[in-house]
Amino acid sequence: MSVSQIKAAAIKPFTHLTLAALAVLILAAIFQTVPGYMDAEYYDAGGLQLVHGQGFNEPFLWNYLDQPAGIPHPSHTYWMPLASILAYLGMKITGAGTFLAARWPFLLLAALIPWLTYRLANILGAKPASARLAGWLAVFPGFYLIFTTLTETFVLYMLGGTLFFILLSLNDERWRNRFFWIRYGLLGLLAGWMHVSRADGALWLGLAGLVWLVETIQEARARGLNWRRAGVGVILLGMGYLLLMGAWFTRNLSLSGTLFSPGGSRTLWLTSYDQTYTFQAGALTFQNWLAAGWGAALKARWNALVLNLKNLLAVQGSVFLLPFILIGAWKKRQCTIVRWGALGWLLTLLVMTVVFPFSGGRGGFLHSGAAFQPLGWACAAIGLETAIDAGAARFGWQRGTAWRVFSGGAVALAALLTAGVFWMRVAQPGMDGPLWNASDRAYRQAGEQLNALGIADSELCMVNNPPGFFLATGRSSIVIPDGEEEELLAAARRYGAKILILDSNNPALDDLYRHATANSNFQFLSAIGSMNIYRISP
Numbered sequence: 001m002s003v004s005q006i007k008a009a010a011i012k013p014f015t016h017l018t019l020a021a022l023a024v025l026i027l028a029a030i031f032q033t034v035p036g037y038m039d040a041e042y043y044d045a046g047g048l049q050l051v052h053g054q055g056f057n058e059p060f061l062w063n064y065l066d067q068p069a070g071i072p073h074p075s076h077t078y079w080m081p082l083a084s085i086l087a088y089l090g091m092k093i094t095g096a097g098t099f100l101a102a103r104w105p106f107l108l109l110a111a112l113i114p115w116l117t118y119r120l121a122n123i124l125g126a127k128p129a130s131a132r133l134a135g136w137l138a139v140f141p142g143f144y145l146i147f148t149t150l151t152e153t154f155v156l157y158m159l160g161g162t163l164f165f166i167l168l169s170l171n172d173e174r175w176r177n178r179f180f181w182i183r184y185g186l187l188g189l190l191a192g193w194m195h196v197s198r199a200d201g202a203l204w205l206g207l208a209g210l211v212w213l214v215e216t217i218q219e220a221r222a223r224g225l226n227w228r229r230a231g232v233g234v235i236l237l238g239m240g241y242l243l244l245m246g247a248w249f250t251r252n253l254s255l256s257g258t259l260f261s262p263g264g265s266r267t268l269w270l271t272s273y274d275q276t277y278t279f280q281a282g283a284l285t286f287q288n289w290l291a292a293g294w295g296a297a298l299k300a301r302w303n304a305l306v307l308n309l310k311n312l313l314a315v316q317g318s319v320f321l322l323p324f325i326l327i328g329a330w331k332k333r334q335c336t337i338v339r340w341g342a343l344g345w346l347l348t349l350l351v352m353t354v355v356f357p358f359s360g361g362r363g364g365f366l367h368s369g370a371a372f373q374p375l376g377w378a379c380a381a382i383g384l385e386t387a388i389d390a391g392a393a394r395f396g397w398q399r400g401t402a403w404r405v406f407s408g409g410a411v412a413l414a415a416l417l418t419a420g421v422f423w424m425r426v427a428q429p430g431m432d433g434p435l436w437n438a439s440d441r442a443y444r445q446a447g448e449q450l451n452a453l454g455i456a457d458s459e460l461c462m463v464n465n466p467p468g469f470f471l472a473t474g475r476s477s478i479v480i481p482d483g484e485e486e487e488l489l490a491a492a493r494r495y496g497a498k499i500l501i502l503d504s505n506n507p508a509l510d511d512l513y514r515h516a517t518a519n520s521n522f523q524f525l526s527a528i529g530s531m532n533i534y535r536i537s538p
Contacts, residue, residue: 017114017135024139024418025107029149031427034099034440034471038062039079039363040150041467046075047087047102047151048471056081056251060466061478061495065263065281066256070495071460071476077261080153081248082196087151099471102151110148110155113374114138116162121378123169124332127385133407134381138374140414142318143421147370154370156197161344161371164190164204165337168211176219184212184233188240196244199264200351200368205241207344212237271296273358279481279491304357308349308365316369320413321380328383341375348372384410439465440472442529446501447473449528461499462492462536464506484508489521492536500534 035041042062049058058075061068066077076084087102094101118135126134147154167186175183187208194201216230242249249259256262266281269289278284289297313322332338348368352360384406391397426436443465450461450473461477463469469477478495480502481487488509491497500522502513513532516524522534 013118013132013135014115017118017132017139018111020136021114021139022107022111024145025110025149028145028422028426029103029107031422031434032149032436034437035150035468036426036436036439038465038467040147040152041465041471042079043083043151043153044087044099044102045467045470046081046084047091048097049075050084050088051091051097058467059476060470062466063263063277063479064279064481064491065266065276065284066261067263067281071478074255077255077263078199080196080198080201082156082193083151083153086156099151103149106151106155107149109159113141113148113155113158113162116159116166117374117377120162120166120337120374121381123166124335124337124378124382126378126382129403129407130381130385131378133384133410134374134378136411137321137377137380137414140411140418141373142414142417143315144370144373145418145422146425153197153367157194157201157367157371158373160190160193160197160201160204162374164194164208164371165341165375168337168340171215171336176215180229181232181236185236185240187211188237189243190240191237192241192244194371195241196248198367199260200348200356200364203344203347203351204371207340207347208237208241209234210343211340267356267359270358271300273362274482276358277479277482279483279487279494300357301354304353304361307361308353311365311369315366316373316376318414318417320417321376321410324380324383324387324410325376326379326383327386328379328381331382331386332379337375338379341372345369345372380410381407439468442503442531443469443472445528446531446533447475449526449533450475450499453525453533455499459498460496461501462488462497463501464503469501480506480509482508485512485519485521489536498536500536501531502534503531 035044045058045060046056049055054072056075057072059072061071061073063078075081086105090103090105091097091101094104114135117138118131121131121134122128141148144154144158148158164187167183167190170179170183188205191201191205191208194204212230212233216225216233219226219229252259252261263281266284267276269284269286270276271289271292275284313319316322317325329338329342348371349365352365352368356364385403388397388399388402388406391402392399426434428435443463446469457475461469461475462480463477464480466477466479469475478491478497480500481491488500492500502509504510504513506513512519512522516522516527516532516534521537523537525533525535527533
């Protein structure tokens, strides 16, 4: 092939896959005019605070894990800041403090994922047609389409994980001898990218460290240990990581005297998911966790494992792709990328099942697993190619015809699954519009009702979702804590909350919700939709 032909062969998949992905993402974004749930709302709100010059501070409390002093509260003491920083950049560049402005950088990054998946499949040795199939599977990402259009960490993790694996493939003599310092520095930088995106991104620093260790041992066996070279490698790895995480560690030290927020460490000792919102965060200790019994601990981890394996089947494997992912991974089991990818995925599963079973089973593994998804799509394409080759050898299939039928069917199934899930979770119409916007609509109506009741913006509210409430109304709030009325009143008095907005999603407060006027601690003011509004008695 001539140079011009090689360039054309490289540019064509990039153009086709990127434009197709952008079209799918924009179509999905039309139905998602608001972030839709707390995580995405939190990152959007964080970007908005930066735009308004409030820095890393938030006008609400969505948990009490770090036993906050009050409002404003230092932001991102539980979740990491990169998604909010990217949302801020989107708003700053466009000059608009809107969700549309916040999300466009995420859409552009998400549009690159199919082409990067195509390149990853190429690196794994897939045939050109198989590599293109991998890219098209990423264009129609199943469940992940719901999240890749939002101010969230899914795209950041997909991008970081894919680049990490591509970088691992640069392991020939030229990179080992001439550019090894660039490679280790970039591995550290990507580990920092993952960690500044999500708290569990610290695993990627461990994975990068293991890469350095294994490669150092391999080189020592082949040529003898070069202490200077090994030392420079690990230093550059650490420097790349600290280039992104160093400032955040400094901030944590100034806030709490520790590298990591104390609130996040308390989630180690949860005995139920709802304890994430407990007002008595000081009670989340190893002793209390132990007092709950080993039976409860084992049951929680078993439940998390079941949920995470369901996630593997339905989300990461899109049901029909999982067998081909496994076939492709086995076919390429000697490949460095596949080995490290399998190890990273297993470590993530272990952490999200054993260490953090409640947050892991309730979405943590869904988030963290996104980093391995492009590798999964690449393996799926190779697995289908392998299965067709086996069918041709055993049953006499015509490879070309079989490939066109099965690869076209795989893309069609992926598109149908993506559209079906998106319709059910997002675009399906509710009583007043798309289902996705229901929470935002309810809070906007509540805000209008508060204005009609003459309740000043300065009066602190208690709600289930403070970030969403802030975006919808501009009002400050604290989260309704886990527990019964006593816990609610304790939190209200501690932080000076005056207004309670209660819906049916608080089982422990069901009696208050159903008998709105029968409690002397709460003055019933109004009902709006499925929510009751109360004034909290002094």
